[in-house]
Amino acid sequence: MSGLVVQNxxxxxxxxxxxxxxxxxxxxxxxxxxxxxxxxxxxxxxxALVGLLPSHGTMEVDGVDxxxxxxxxxxxxxxxLPQEREIAWPxxxxxxxxxxxxxxRKPFAPLAHADLEAIDRAMARMDVEHLRAVPATELSGGxxxxxxxxxxxxxxxxxxxxxxxxAGLDPGHQIDLMQVLTDLTAxxxxxxxxxxxxxxxxRWCSRILLxxxxxxxxxxxxxxxxxxxxxxxxxGITAHIAEVDGRTIIQPLGRV
Ligand SMILES: Nc1ncnc2c1ncn2[C@@H]1O[C@H](COP(=O)(O)OP(=O)(O)OP(=O)(O)O)[C@@H](O)[C@H]1O
Numbered sequence: 001m002s003g004l005v006v007q008n009x010x011x012x013x014x015x016x017x018x019x020x021x022x023x024x025x026x027x028x029x030x031x032x033x034x035x036x037x038x039x040x041x042x043x044x045x046x047x048a049l050v051g052l053l054p055s056h057g058t059m060e061v062d063g064v065d066x067x068x069x070x071x072x073x074x075x076x077x078x079x080x081l082p083q084e085r086e087i088a089w090p091x092x093x094x095x096x097x098x099x100x101x102x103x104x105r106k107p108f109a110p111l112a113h114a115d116l117e118a119i120d121r122a123m124a125r126m127d128v129e130h131l132r133a134v135p136a137t138e139l140s141g142g143x144x145x146x147x148x149x150x151x152x153x154x155x156x157x158x159x160x161x162x163x164x165x166x167a168g169l170d171p172g173h174q175i176d177l178m179q180v181l182t183d184l185t186a187x188x189x190x191x192x193x194x195x196x197x198x199x200x201x202x203r204w205c206s207r208i209l210l211x212x213x214x215x216x217x218x219x220x221x222x223x224x225x226x227x228x229x230x231x232x233x234x235x236g237i238t239a240h241i242a243e244v245d246g247r248t249i250i251q252p253l254g255r256v
Contacts, residue, residue, distance in 0.1 A: 149165055
């Protein structure tokens with residue numbers, strides 16, 4: 001089938017089963033929010049999908065078994081934004097974003113026209129064009145986050161995995177980013193986004209996977225998964241939940 005198929009995915013780290021029999025499918029053009037408390041296993045799921053962790057179980061993208069393809073082929077199918085925003089050397093923003101094209105290029109080949117277009121598109125989407133020549137080590141936290149997201153977007157892979165992409169972004173850029181991700185899904189990209197901001201998750205995601213202690217505890221529409229009961233039992237919080245223009249609005253209020 002087209003899209004992502006995950007069946008019985010398990011990850012052990014040390015003596016712990018950090019992911020335990022995770023199964024779900026994501027069809028083309030879905031924007032799926034991964035929510036859950038700290039340590040639930042959300043980042044581990046993304047890292048297993050990109051092959052950064054040893055895992056067991058089935059992982060397929062568009063019918064292709066991810067375990068049977070090279071790292072380069074995998075990188076043409078999956079783009080990944082890690083949670084860490086560290087950039088250790090003073091690479092110019094345009095060169096950082098260009099790294100997203102690596103899976104599409106022959107070793108040492110110059111950037112092709114298609115690469116340059118993808119880089120420009122990604123920088124425009126993340127509003128970092130004006131920072132093109134700035135060393136990444138001289139960016140603010142939010143600017144650095146936007147440059148790193150642009151690098152992932154430049155990869156133009158059919159599956160985009162992003163770990164807390166809105167962390168550190170101002171409210172305007174948070175909305176811009178969620179709109180960019182939505183536009184990508186309209187073009188057929190499948191997006192998995194780890195997100196703690198339940199207001200953004202409810203407003204923008206077409207579906208929510210609730211990760212709890214390494215398993216998928218709930219999988220459904222935001223208004224079904226992000227209920228008062230779930231917010232109380234999983235997060236131990238109360239919230240104001242309303243509907244505006246057909247969208248679920250969530251405002252966390254306090255502890256249960
Ligand atoms: N190298 C490791 N060895 C053992 N346990 C690990 C290792 N790395 C992560 N873990 C554990 O795996 C669990 C899941 O971590 P993960 O980063 O996937 O959680 P998360 O849901 O993304 O959390 P957060 O919301 O805090 O980002 C945590 O309990 C963490 O302590």
